[in-house]
Amino acid sequence: MAAEKVTSQDVATLAGVSQSAVSRVFTPGASVSEAMAKKVRAAAEKLGYRPNVLARSLITGRTRIIGLVVAYLENQFYPVAIEHLSRALEAQGYHILIFMAENSDASVANVMQKLIDYQVDGIIAASVAMTNDLSDRCSNAGIPVVLFNRGQDGDQHSSVTSANRAGGAKVAEFLIAGGHQRIAHIAGWRGSSTGRDRKDGFLDALRAADREPVAVIDGMYQREAAADAARQMMALDSSPDAIFVGNDHMAFAVMEVLRQEMRLKLGEDISVVGYDDVPLAAWPSFDLTTVRQPVNRMISATVETMLSKIEHKNHTPRKIEIDGPLIQRGSARIPEGWTE
């Protein structure tokens, strides 16, 4: 109820010093004598004083808030990433203002504008695309942007992804070595660089071995679309004996179609490989062979990139790709003598 705002002035009065002195005591790196600091801290303690972050931000131009734009929370990869991100940022004294976006340019633009209005110190865009107009607005406002788990054609922004092409290639080699004859791909949404890169890496490696996929369908990162894709493929004359699915989230749906509807045994009758290695992939119910995206390292790189951009604004954008291993589990046949 009380809500007695206590200001630096109140503390100054009680301590018998100037208001600027109080401010200095609460400003790391400012020059104050030990005696002064002691007096002020005592007074502050007694009054329950805490500096007003808003007033401080208004002057310094720093809010210590990082805006996060996310589109998919159903895919377990993102909650996990948010958790890591939150902790990593918190360790640096930053916090996350979170915005959900639809995957349309309009929605993203709307959300970004609000982030700019809130004067966030930086924006992390997870799995959403940036238009050029938006990029301009951000750099105009002096707000650095880092793309997480999504690349971009131009080189306006830094981005952090896993090595998606290499990952896709790894899967192709793994499946070929496993002796699979009819290999198919349910791709990540074609509108995403991540989905395209995984697909391209996969198909290139297939071709390098003189192989063609029996089918490639866009799964849109959605369970239902992926399940339908699986059904379509299995209805083919030459139905696949191995399917690489563009992410784990879709792969689970595919596995369910194969197991429950087609009564197939995964890893024996047919192989399924995913991408991400979300916690669910390791659950006994799925035991999904998949390419790991090293969330920890991706987040570290993201935070590091962001902080260095905040420090020296005119940082040249960097595209960081982090390599992840293929994790062998039960959903796909393991080639003899295969070691990653």
Place this chain on the structure above:
Amino acid sequence: MAAEKVTSQDVATLAGVSQSAVSRVFTPGASVSEAMAKKVRAAAEKLGYRPNVLARSLITGRTRIIGLVVAYLENQFYPVAIEHLSRALEAQGYHILIFMAENSDASVANVMQKLIDYQVDGIIAASVAMTNDLSDRCSNAGIPVVLFNRGQDGDQHSSVTSANRAGGAKVAEFLIAGGHQRIAHIAGWRGSSTGRDRKDGFLDALRAADREPVAVIDGMYQREAAADAARQMMALDSSPDAIFVGNDHMAFAVMEVLRQEMRLKLGEDISVVGYDDVPLAAWPSFDLTTVRQPVNRMISATVETMLSKIEHKNHTPRKIEIDGPLIQRGSARIPEGWTE
């Protein structure tokens, strides 16, 4: 690069009006003539002016930011809730500053203090407990708190939960009607009101039918603890033929132990019932019978409560309980002629 800050003064100069006039044009409800508004908007447009939210907040004392404290993101219930919450709040012009907390008083206190420092307009605490000291700090700072999916003994704060006791009772009646003879419970963490209420409701209903559980173990809301609890129970002389698990997240682990390790057929050899009805529960891989927590309605109630607290501060706390149905799926035997 540019980062030319354009202020209301710049707009005023260009439009040939006073700075206060500009402010009024951007303040909903302030009195300005149509002519004035037109001039100002044109100038603002030309300069790309946007009001500085920080300066505004410093004066109004409102940030339009709601702090969210969350502990478990691995449990799918929370990402789903965050998504709903974010959209509901956004519709009202509010945004979420998110903080991860460990489930210790110290961690929660630390996080809450930061939220207070950021001058959030309100705090939603999801699944974390509030100490009295903390409650005092918040009300002292004039920041309303709503507990989400967690109750509290005192009546300092409002809370929104599902009707946990009733839900637990529902499960008991369902299992008894299903003819189960040896009923057990893997409970939610005893430190949580939610876990306790579900357990109490469950056990009371059992006793009302002159039944005793064959075992009750605290699963701590953790997969591993729950799995161990299941193993312990199944090693009992009178091992259960039905287990009520305190939430879906644990139930999935229990199902895996039962299916994969014990080779039991769920719904036939043994019944499992969860609580939450997270999206995963409906996946064919689990097909889990469970009590639904109506996230939509819980979130609506949370947002509504929060907003009304923000408006008229000295709102009496209310404890809202929202009833949810038992969703019948394949993991538990369905009593003959049973209709919810």
Place this chain on the structure above:
DNA sequence: CTGAAAGCGCTTACAG
């Protein structure tokens, strides 16, 4: 090291 003063970019009585 310390204090008086200016100023961050707004909102909001107060007059007119």
Place this chain on the structure above:
DNA sequence: CTGAAAGCGCTTACAG
């Protein structure tokens, strides 16, 4: 309806 002025609670040159 409009403008001049005070003030939100701080930080930060500027003197001393």
